[in-house]
Amino acid sequence: MSYAHLDAYSRLLRGAHEAAASGRAWPDSPRHLIKASWHRSLSAGIDPEGKSAPLVYDLSRIRDIRKTHPLLPLLPLLAETLSGLACDTGHVMIVTDGDGRVLWREGNHSVMRRADQVGLAAGHQWSEESVGTNGIGTALATGRPVHVYSEEHLMRVLHIWSCSAAPITDPDSGRVIGCVDVSGTARSLHPATVALVSATAKLAETQLALRMHERDQRLRRRHESLRGRPGILLSSTGRVISGDPSGGLGPRVHLGEHAHFSGQRLILRDGTSALLEPFADGFLLRPSPAAEPPALSLSFLGESPPSATFGDHDRPLSLRHAEILALLALHPHGLTAEQLSFHLYGDDGNPVTIRAEIHRLRAQLGDAIAAKPYRLVCPISADFLRVRTLLAANDPVALVRAYPGPLLLRSESPEIRRERDELEAQVRACLLRRGSPEDLWTYAQTSSGRDDYEVLERLAALPPTDRRSAAARSRLA
Structure with a gap:
């Protein structure tokens, strides 16, 4: 992109940014990736006038945290690939964990001093929920490499920066374990840098896969012996x-x-x-040599009241009992009363209350719940666990049929809310990435999809004669 084009895009972004910061309609919109990220960031309560990323790690503990992180053995590879570019061209290379917390940084010393002023340094968190639109946070939110230019950042203090970042997925666990990023001043970082950063992330994933296969071979040989x-x-x-x-x-x-x-x-x-x-x-x-008890089936997704089927009997559940069963299903090896209390109520919880609720719940489900720790000891199926399986299979058709809406919508439990938000985000991302118009339309009938701006935009782009397009345009209006 030429400087003339950059100047024109910067003017467009400044207008859109001023509108977004004041809550007005945007006269012109940035590109789709950034527009969606601004919506997420503003919904998370990010202040465009914020000054720095939050410090979330005690700096005295950073060394111990680094020692246990799976990217530590690959740091020389990442540094060899990117830190030379960073040092020679006035940029900084950043490596974070899977939540966007900065663990390592290398690069040009004068740029790092400027980076310190906005928290682009060890121990600070760069997720979208912490600082809004930025290369690291948006790459982690979308699961793909991104380049964020200057005024595309939601926080005004970051407008002198541009960054290219790519997430790193561990092939063993299947989880995103980190992000690699190159950041610099707006005019010095070329958008093509994202290709190099993406290739570096893929190289790290290849090395992780090789190490995983070596561990597998050692484990197989030991088992065969x-x-x-x-x-x-x-x-x-x-x-x-x-x-x-x-x-x-x-x-x-x-x-x-x-x-x-x-x-x-x-x-x-x-x-x-x-x-x-x-x-x-x-x-x-x-x-297992033990005889199988009756199976437990949980229906906790969508707007219908939570219910359970145990053996041949259907049972409506109170919200609290549904929350307890959901937590036990998510923690198959069990939770103590103290852990359940914390997951349900946070620091204000009382384990005595949990023991009383478990006692009432066991009166309905008998031996399905064991104690010390509390855990489910019967065959279990749950609609939200099935959605997890379908997400791993990347099957949008089956996924949208199995997902009538968020998990336990009325629950205020911190752990349930975290699982609900994570499940919702993954379902939405899968459907936006792979879903057909019919899949997106089905999702748009759920409580969370009815007013989803990005989903409705996709549907509104269908031919004007399509009923789904008309309905989506009506909702957008």
Whole structure:
């Protein structure tokens, strides 16, 4: 883009930015990626007049945090690829964790001094929820490489900066574990830098995959040497390595937060149970000898009241009981009364209240809930767990049929709200990325999709004779 084009785009952005900051309609809009990010950022309460990214890590602990991060072994590779560019051209290279918290920084010293003024430094968080539209946060929010230029940042103090960033996904866990970013002053950072940053992120993911396969091979050899211990071999993250030739378990088994307990019972996605045993650096799944109790089915998505089916009996549930069952389903290895209390009420919770609620719930579900810690010990299926599985399969048609709306919409539990928001964001992203107009129309009938600006914009672009286009234009108006 020439300087003349940049000047014209900057003028457009300044007008749009002033309108967005004052809550007026935007006379001209930035490109679609930035427009959507501004909407997310403003909805998160970001102040365009903010001065810096928040400091979220005690700097005295940064060294310990770095030591345990999976990107630490790859830092020389990232630095060799990008820090030379940063030092030579007056830029700074940033590496964050999966939540946008800065762990490492290298580059031009004078630029780093300027970066300190806005918190582009170790320990500060650059998610969209913290500072609004920016390369790191928007790359993590969209799951793809992005370039954010000057006035495209929502916070005015960042308008002298431009940045190119790309997320890094761990092939073992399937989760985004970090982001690599090159930042500089607006005119010095060429938009093509994003291609180099993206290639660097892919190179890091390739190295992570090679290390993962080496660990798998060591684990297989060790398991094969112990012929007397059959079972399904899992990685430490629950990824299936061997022992499931039919693929019935899928690519991974959800282990929950307490997989280090030996002999824990897991309910698999086909409803059968198995015992989880630590094995070397992974786990073995072995058939459970116990008789299967009746199955528990949970319906917690959408606007209908939460309900459960246990065996042959349908049961309506209070919101509190539904929240408890949802938390136990999300933590298969169990939660103590203190943990449940914190997940439900935050710091104001009382474990005594939780024990009383569990007692009432067990009166309805009997032996389905075990104690010490509280956990579900019956085959379980849940509509929100099925949506998780469909997200992993990238199947938008099945996904939109299985997702009638957000998880426990009236719940104020901090943990349920986090899961609800995460599930909603992933469903929406999958449908925007891969969904057909009919899929988007179905999603637009849910409580969260009815007024979704980006979804309605897609539908409004359909031919004017299409009823979905007319309805979407009406909602937008």
